[in-house]
Amino acid sequence: MGRKRSKRSARKIGFWRRWSGLMWKLALVGLVALAGLAIYLDAVVQEKFSGKRWAVPAKVFARPLELYAGQQLSRDDFLTELSALGYRSVNAISQPGQMSASASRVDVYTRGFQSFEGSEPAQRISVRFSGPQVSALSGNGDVVMARLEPLMIGGIYPAHNEDRILVRLDQAPPYLVEALVAVEDREYFQHFGVSPKGIARAAYVNIVAGGVVQGGSTLTQQLVKNFYLSSERSLIRKGAEAMMAVLLELHYSKEEILEAYLNEVFLGQDGRRAVHGFGLASQYYFAQPLHELQLHQVALLVGMVKGPSLYNPRRQPERTKKRRDLVIQMLEEQGVISKEQAADAIEQPLDVTVRGSLADSNYPAFMDLIKRQLREDYQDEDLTSEGLRIFTSFDPLLQLKAEKAVASSLKNLGERANDMEAAVVVTGAQTGEVLALVGGRNPRFSGFNRALDASRPIGSLVKPAVYLTALEQPQNYSLISPVDDSPITLDAEPGKTWSPQNYSRQSHGVVPLHEALARSYNQATVRLGVDIGVDRVLQTIDRMGVRHGWPAYPAMLLGSGAMTPLQVTDMYQTLANGGFNTPLRAIRNVLTAEGDQLRRYPFEIEQRFDSATVFLMQEALSRVMTDGTGRSAYNQIPSSVRLAGKTGTTNDLRDSWFAGFSDDVVAVVWLGRDDNGQTRLTGATGALQVWTAFMAQAHPRSLSDAAPEGIVYAWVNRLTGEGSDPSCPDTVQVPFREGYQPLPGPGCRPLIDTAPVREGAGRVMDVIRGWLQ
Amino acid sequence: MGTKRIGLLAGCIMLLVGCAGSGGHIPVVDAGRAVSNEDLQTGAGRSGQPQIQPQAQQEQGGAVVVMVPDGEGGSSAIESYPLDSSPVSSQPAPGGTATGGNRLQDDEQLSGPVLALLTSARQQENGGDLNSASASLERALRIAPREPQVLYRLAQVRLDQGDAAQAEQLARRGLSYASGRPALQAGLWELVAQARERQGDSAGAATARQRARVAL
Numbered sequence: 001m002g003r004k005r006s007k008r009s010a011r012k013i014g015f016w017r018r019w020s021g022l023m024w025k026l027a028l029v030g031l032v033a034l035a036g037l038a039i040y041l042d043a044v045v046q047e048k049f050s051g052k053r054w055a056v057p058a059k060v061f062a063r064p065l066e067l068y069a070g071q072q073l074s075r076d077d078f079l080t081e082l083s084a085l086g087y088r089s090v091n092a093i094s095q096p097g098q099m100s101a102s103a104s105r106v107d108v109y110t111r112g113f114q115s116f117e118g119s120e121p122a123q124r125i126s127v128r129f130s131g132p133q134v135s136a137l138s139g140n141g142d143v144v145m146a147r148l149e150p151l152m153i154g155g156i157y158p159a160h161n162e163d164r165i166l167v168r169l170d171q172a173p174p175y176l177v178e179a180l181v182a183v184e185d186r187e188y189f190q191h192f193g194v195s196p197k198g199i200a201r202a203a204y205v206n207i208v209a210g211g212v213v214q215g216g217s218t219l220t221q222q223l224v225k226n227f228y229l230s231s232e233r234s235l236i237r238k239g240a241e242a243m244m245a246v247l248l249e250l251h252y253s254k255e256e257i258l259e260a261y262l263n264e265v266f267l268g269q270d271g272r273r274a275v276h277g278f279g280l281a282s283q284y285y286f287a288q289p290l291h292e293l294q295l296h297q298v299a300l301l302v303g304m305v306k307g308p309s310l311y312n313p314r315r316q317p318e319r320t321k322k323r324r325d326l327v328i329q330m331l332e333e334q335g336v337i338s339k340e341q342a343a344d345a346i347e348q349p350l351d352v353t354v355r356g357s358l359a360d361s362n363y364p365a366f367m368d369l370i371k372r373q374l375r376e377d378y379q380d381e382d383l384t385s386e387g388l389r390i391f392t393s394f395d396p397l398l399q400l401k402a403e404k405a406v407a408s409s410l411k412n413l414g415e416r417a418n419d420m421e422a423a424v425v426v427t428g429a430q431t432g433e434v435l436a437l438v439g440g441r442n443p444r445f446s447g448f449n450r451a452l453d454a455s456r457p458i459g460s461l462v463k464p465a466v467y468l469t470a471l472e473q474p475q476n477y478s479l480i481s482p483v484d485d486s487p488i489t490l491d492a493e494p495g496k497t498w499s500p501q502n503y504s505r506q507s508h509g510v511v512p513l514h515e516a517l518a519r520s521y522n523q524a525t526v527r528l529g530v531d532i533g534v535d536r537v538l539q540t541i542d543r544m545g546v547r548h549g550w551p552a553y554p555a556m557l558l559g560s561g562a563m564t565p566l567q568v569t570d571m572y573q574t575l576a577n578g579g580f581n582t583p584l585r586a587i588r589n590v591l592t593a594e595g596d597q598l599r600r601y602p603f604e605i606e607q608r609f610d611s612a613t614v615f616l617m618q619e620a621l622s623r624v625m626t627d628g629t630g631r632s633a634y635n636q637i638p639s640s641v642r643l644a645g646k647t648g649t650t651n652d653l654r655d656s657w658f659a660g661f662s663d664d665v666v667a668v669v670w671l672g673r674d675d676n677g678q679t680r681l682t683g684a685t686g687a688l689q690v691w692t693a694f695m696a697q698a699h700p701r702s703l704s705d706a707a708p709e710g711i712v713y714a715w716v717n718r719l720t721g722e723g724s725d726p727s728c729p730d731t732v733q734v735p736f737r738e739g740y741q742p743l744p745g746p747g748c749r750p751l752i753d754t755a756p757v758r759e760g761a762g763r764v765m766d767v768i769r770g771w772l773q
Numbered sequence: 774m775g776t777k778r779i780g781l782l783a784g785c786i787m788l789l790v791g792c793a794g795s796g797g798h799i800p801v802v803d804a805g806r807a808v809s810n811e812d813l814q815t816g817a818g819r820s821g822q823p824q825i826q827p828q829a830q831q832e833q834g835g836a837v838v839v840m841v842p843d844g845e846g847g848s849s850a851i852e853s854y855p856l857d858s859s860p861v862s863s864q865p866a867p868g869g870t871a872t873g874g875n876r877l878q879d880d881e882q883l884s885g886p887v888l889a890l891l892t893s894a895r896q897q898e899n900g901g902d903l904n905s906a907s908a909s910l911e912r913a914l915r916i917a918p919r920e921p922q923v924l925y926r927l928a929q930v931r932l933d934q935g936d937a938a939q940a941e942q943l944a945r946r947g948l949s950y951a952s953g954r955p956a957l958q959a960g961l962w963e964l965v966a967q968a969r970e971r972q973g974d975s976a977g978a979a980t981a982r983q984r985a986r987v988a989l
Contacts, residue, residue: 069885117912144886431918580942603927604939611949707952708952
């Protein structure tokens, strides 16, 4: 019986044993699997968190603005730059990032920065202005010079990429952490990654509200979701998220997690670029460094976390302000801020920068140039992920002036400007640094970059190369050598003849060399070019810095060869820089994210022409401006500013060019159509107008007339070109290459007969007679 | 006799008038400016400020002297660098706080920012940081692109960096601005000579040395 009973019970126990055994096994397997998952997730959590957390795109900076007594900088330009950098106007400056402006003085508390050129301290300075110049600089102690931090002008992103500026937790402004915790996760500093209390509250709120209005995710979970997981919504993902949140909390401190959150969170979309992290958001919305943000700005950003496009302050200002004010109220309710602080903050406007202003603008043409130069030295991946900092020569103030010059000039041209395109290149005359670049009439549009890619016939812009080649033979040519502007017929391409015409369809006979250039006479230029040899002229263009590969047809003497505006700039740069060619540069330096210098782009020059010869060429080109085709520039620019330049017009008025320079700036302007249609503009009626409008605002420094070694001045008769004497009529002083000046002519007696001089001499004689007596 | 004299004198005056009205200009240096309190406070060495009592330059071993404001309205030399290998003898700078050189002609006075940058470049160079020295000098060049002293220093640094070709080019650029400054011309030619030697061009170096001697 016992056996039977035991048999039965054994069967029963066996059943249970079998089941519980299975359960045990299953539980064990589950546990092992869970442990495995945990170990796997733990590895994932640690691996990504401990290494380089984010791919940070390279940042590109403008030049830092230098301040010193004597600097060419107007008060208005200075204020423009300060506001672009997000300096706030206050009554009395007390901390970095503040300014206070009066009529002729601006007080600034600079922010200070580190660059490859050494560190710049944050300091209080007073800048006094006199016209377009800094007249004095003062501060605590002796301030000889100071710099503003460089404006960030762009980054290098792959398509659809995240961008961010990494910040440390200690760089967070007051109330940022408090506000974030108050709004997104009240138990952040108490929970262990997930918050049952938070979930319960969210569930209750959602049930009461009858829909999902509040999430139960902790900040840690939000970080995990964005940082590790895809955006799919599933229960498994939710589970993994919770597990990873707990694991993350296990390994890292609350502060580390919070810092990662500050850098990870998505805060807006800028075209194809996603704005991540509070560091970049602060720059993107306020043009200020994060640590300077005030309560109302902090509240705005924290409010946006819930939905960056829903609460976009630029697109939805009213809705965003409501949300911001709600955040401020929550801070007040929790006792973080006082009632007065809250009221003050709610009074404040949104304060976001205006899109398209200097603070918030893009410069596609210049960035295009930078990218091309960088791609010669770096892999795309390094540029888009290593957080490199690229310092350039870009001058946002000159860029603004160039863009305005294009816009205003095209507007003045009226209907003629329909479908017309434009390109402008501005460089430092002595340094060869690219300061501004306009790639089309809409400078914000990143498409065809005409400054770099529109290769068009250059017309008369080529002529200086012809005259320079001539002046390099001082035994044969000087500025006053006679050249013959009369009809000429040449064999051009096989079987064809070519008879160049002047623009006016008239010939001018024998004229001095400088006049033929100043008035852009075609026939004189062709005769001169043929005499010295077309191939030599083409070699000269090569030496000026442009590899053209043009065939040696005579038509090249009048500019039927094509160049891009950047190439033209290279060519004229050599003339502006005393015969020294400088490869045009836009990048000054590249630093790693840690601030180590990765690569320098040093100033390099190469002498291609004798400085004395180039001085003669500058003299000739300055006569283009005073007596020739460039005259109209002086309608807007003071005649005391010596400038040099040349107009260029191509066949059937298709392209309108102007290239010219002052002592400090080279600017090249092209106007034309993308379809190469007629513009009905000459160089003077089109491009020169843009150039003049730009130069009038750029306050160029007058071209130096200090002659280099090897130049002598001699008196010559203006009409015959023969050596003369200052006492003779029609006599002018002309620079010559030393040793090739004409012999002085005899003095001219007739001048003695002029009455005032005779009277003066008589008086002197009376005095002398007085002494003798 | 009277008419003859009058004619002669009138001729001379004509010449003077002709010169004066010619546009060929004679550099005029306003050196007689009164000292004001502000000058005493801010010191000299500012851009475009004529010196109070310019002293004639004493030729001294062909040295180029960098001047710093001494806070007393004058400039005194803080450092001098020889343009040739002979050591520079030093003498007390009158009224200055520092010693070590002589006063420069007006045109060799550098304006404040350029001077400051040249001074930091010198410190960086002494510390062996040629890259930073080069960056400081390029910054100075952007402010004063026509100052041959800056080009001279940059050429020196390039030579130390091992870029003899650029050193020669920069020295030649400096020469194109150094008209009328014989000591500086001699120094620049000497640099050209050194740079050419490094490039294996001993004939070119000899020519440059010849020019250096002529310049002095």
